[in-house]
């Protein structure tokens with residue numbers, strides 16, 4: 279795409295939205311190139327990008343284009359799909375409610391009805407709403423945990439799952455067939471309402487969801503133990519449903535980090551609304567200490583990720599990683615839920631700890647890996663639906679996302695909050711914290727330890743560095759790490775696994791993806807991939823040791839050996 283031609287078209291478009299026009303006039307050539315060199319595209323979590331003028335940005339024109347692509351995609355599926363309509367929700371970000379309404383205005387032109395939530399709602403509720411309302415698709419306007427200057431467009435299929443690769447590709451083809459983003463027709467809100475093409479949703483869907491949420495409890499008696507929970511939605515969407523869910527579960531002492539409770543597009547009282555970052559817990563920890571809470575929970579703005587902090591040695595709070603929390607929930611489900619006559623199946627991603635796989639196998643279950651992105655887990659759950667011999671029991675990712683029950687088909691932080699509260703109460707009655715249980719798991723299965731290192735590499739220059747670094751590591755057949763011996767290299771582009779010692783090659787039965795994974799003979803591993811939601815290159819590390827110190831030592835050596843090579847490619 280020639281960014282000069284594309285930006286010229288915008289600069290000379292007379293009816294351009296005045297706010298966008300003003301911003302456009304202030305942009306220098308570097309900013310114009312970034313904003314116009316390509317059309318904004320679909321990554322791990324749908325379409326996500328910075329707000330502002332440009333075809334590579336989130337604005338009413340790129341949203342209309344995406345919505346029209348969706349309308350064409352639905353039309354292709356036939357008249358039934360058209361009649362089923364689309365459900366749309368949004369988070370509290372800048373422009374989110376405007377974009378949600380724009381989607382309805384575009385779909386309306388195609389005679390497709392939109393069910394639109396009046397107020398902000400979490401992503402998992404949108405996923406639930408798709409099947410509850412039997413719509414043909416769903417759209418969530420959110421950029422999840424990204425910084426305030428971002429927004430995004432997550433697309434869901436009729437199962438309430440984010441579109442997987444093939445449907446995503448088909449949708450993208452439709453979107454790309456729309457040449458002029460300024461020529462996408464829209465209907466006015468009043469016309470939509472008059473023609474019954476816009477139906478406003480209040481709390482009917484929430485009530486149905488809360489009803490399902492009530493059923494996930496495993497040990498009903500656990501809540502006899504009094505627990506104190508601190509919760510923060512990090513200025514996002516989770517507040518109401520988490521409050522109702524925990525109250526119906528029987529949690530009596532629920533305290534909010536009040537400053538971070540109001541929905542706020544600027545996320546004023548948190549540096550970044552990402553529970554993966556320790557700073558997101560600062561205020562929750564302070565409150566938790568003041569009121570002597572048992573557990574702290576933080577959800578990202580669209581409430582599909584949850585972070586949890588638990589007491590360590592009965593004293594200070596320690597933030598659990600997504601791997602640790604996932605292992606704890608999985609262990610709790612497999613230990614306490616009655617599963618008869620079926621084999622339990624757990625799904626995790628290739629960059630998630632192997633502890634979960636060990637736990638599942640110990641309970642006679644099957645653990646399966648998928649690529650990063652919860653859509654791949656949702657796809658697997660769907661395939662299990664008709665299988666009477668196997669049962670989905672849990673799905674999780676290292677990045678703070680998990681799913682307990684499949685009435686939602688995306689990661690669900692609200693379900694996680696409920697089961698975590700139950701677990702905290704269950705262990706408290708035994709005079710234990712979640713951390714104590716984790717220690718027991720390490721004793722039983724081995725000291726699994728993981729870490730993530732992200733390099734923020736923005737813009738066109740960043741993309742080049744990401745490419746160079748991936749190419750460099752792809753070719754490290756003789757990678758040396760002190761004390762470890764390389765077993766194999768998996769390249770998910772060629773979908774080949776190269777076994778070092780035998781020089782054999784095996785096929786990888788997962789879709790093509792820009793991922794390289796090194797595996798060592800002792801089970802340690804390192805995986806790298808560009809993020810599909812943020813301008814980052816991610817390095818994931820995993821080791822297993824005999825003791826905590828042993829795994830800590832292995833992890834430091836592994837990280838140091840890999841990351842010290844970055845200066846060879848000029849990335850930092």
Ligand SMILES: O=P([O-])(O)O[C@H]1O[C@H](COP(=O)(O)O)[C@@H](O)[C@H](O)[C@H]1O
Nearest residue numbers: 322323422651652677809810811812
């Ligand atoms: O951002 P969310 O909460 O929608 O989460 C999204 O992004 C995460 C990070 O992806 P990446 O490493 O490609 O940035 C994925 O693990 C997740 O499956 C996806 O739904």
Ligand SMILES: [Mg+2]
Nearest residue numbers: 422578580582
């Ligand atoms: Mg999210």
